[in-house]
Amino acid sequence: MTESTSIPKEKKLLEQYSDALRLKQYSPRTEKTYILWTRSYILFHNKRHPKEMGTLEIRQFITHLVTEKKVSASTQNQALSAILFLYRHVLHVQLDELELNAIRPQRAKSLPVVLSKEEARAVILKMSGVPQLVTQIMYGGGLRIMEVMRLRVKDIDFANRQIIVRDGKGENDRFTILPDSLIEPLKIHLQQVRHTHEIDLSKGFGSVYLPFALERKYPNADKEWIWQYVFPATSLFKDKKSGITRRHHLHETVIQKSIKEAAHLAKIDKRVTPHTFRHSFATHLLQNGYDIRTIQELLGHKDVKTTMIYTHVLQRGGLAVKSPLDS
Known part of the structure; x- marks a missing residue:
């Protein structure tokens, strides 16, 4: 009888995502935040696999954050960066850069508060x-x-x-x-x-x-x-x-x-x-x-x-x- 060899189970998507962040030496704080945004993106689209989605679904999610959640431009950018990391470094999917630039919000310029x-x-x-x-x-x-x-x-x-x-x-x-x-x-x-x-x-x-x-x-x-x-x-x-x-x-x-x-x-x-x-x-x-x-x-x-x-x-x-x- 030949001894059966067990094939290691493939890691879940968010586990792969976490590994990729660590490999790039992102901080634990960033890792936690990025995972939360990625999970929110997937849940917003009724748990569809990100491979089945693209710039249209990303735009819909960011629009939801703006119109429903009323988040700031910096928070929108953070959510978008988290999702793009998933596509680029985990799924290795090439997205339309022009479309992505259109999605990314521009922060309003404001003068910082300064003390004397x-x-x-x-x-x-x-x-x-x-x-x-x-x-x-x-x-x-x-x-x-x-x-x-x-x-x-x-x-x-x-x-x-x-x-x-x-x-x-x-x-x-x-x-x-x-x-x-x-x-x-x-x-x-x-x-x-x-x-x-x-x-x-x-x-x-x-x-x-x-x-x-x-x-x-x-x-x-x-x-x-x-x-x-x-x-x-x-x-x-x-x-x-x-x-x-x-x-x-x-x-x-x-x-x-x-x-x-x-x-x-x-x-x-x-x-x-x-x-x-x-x-x-x-x-x-x-x-x-x-x-x-x-x-x-x-x-x-x-x-x-x-x-x-x-x-x-x-x-x-x-x-x-x-x-x-x-x-």
């Missing part, structure tokens, strides 16, 4: 602890909130007074400023983080999430100090996929709530969010005379046109024309 230097300091002074330190890094180096949350110990270069931002928006690495005034507070903070990490290790934990490729390349790196998050969560969690108990990074809502409360206490009559400090960083550098190309590199913008918006923020009302009432 005095307002930025006033908000930060109303904060304390980790939220204050995170906000100082965003304002001092122009980082996005998730770029700060995902910082690893190895990304802080005290010797050269710089922060290395890994896999920023657009999946690019860049260097930005580590303010001199934050060196000692950050060193003290990391001493406390290391103490917590050593306690975790003594209890058999101490693992941290690593991108898919790195987990295979460096199998023991997840417990090394240099790979730990600079701003870890206050509690451990069990990863549902791997079953490993880990300490993830701090959740961004902690910082968002703290900034909102501090802005209220500082009596700032503007909508202040974490991103406001990145906008303020760029604007204040321009005010200090730094050139637009340098600021572009620090912010990680691919196109200088994106950075140019801060030149408009600098201009007074009416493109810096003096009002006749003031003459």
